[in-house]
Amino acid sequence: MGNxxxxxxxxxxxxxxxxxxxxxxxxxxxxxxxxVAKLIAKEGKLATLRLPSGEVHLVSQNCLATVGQVGNVGVN
Structure with missing residues (x-):
């Protein structure tokens, strides 16, 4: 659980x-x-994320996210 x-x-x-x-x-x-995704950059009103698939995605910096990794890691 995270913030x-x-x-x-x-x-x-x-x-x-x-x-x-x-x-x-x-x-x-x-x-x-x-x-788990990683916040890799913030520029202007956009944030750059590296997703678990390796894809890089731009989203608004106003969007919400939860800090940390989703639990139950052993399932995958």
Whole structure:
């Protein structure tokens, strides 16, 4: 369990999960057991994330995410 914050309030390099793509639409990224994404950059109003698949994704810095990794790592 972790703290949910906007990406604006998180430091670079932090491990996050349960990420919104659009503010207010609900958490949509990195939700599976053991999933973790990394906040790799913040520029202007956008944040760059590296997802568990290796894909790089841009989302608004106003979006919420939960700090840490999804539990139950051994399932995958």
């Amino acid at each position: 949910a914050l906007s990406l604006t309030d998180m430091p670079l390099g932090i491990a996050i999960h349960n990420i919104e793509i659009t503010r207010g639409r609900g958490r949509q990224l990195a939700r599976a057991a053991g999933a």
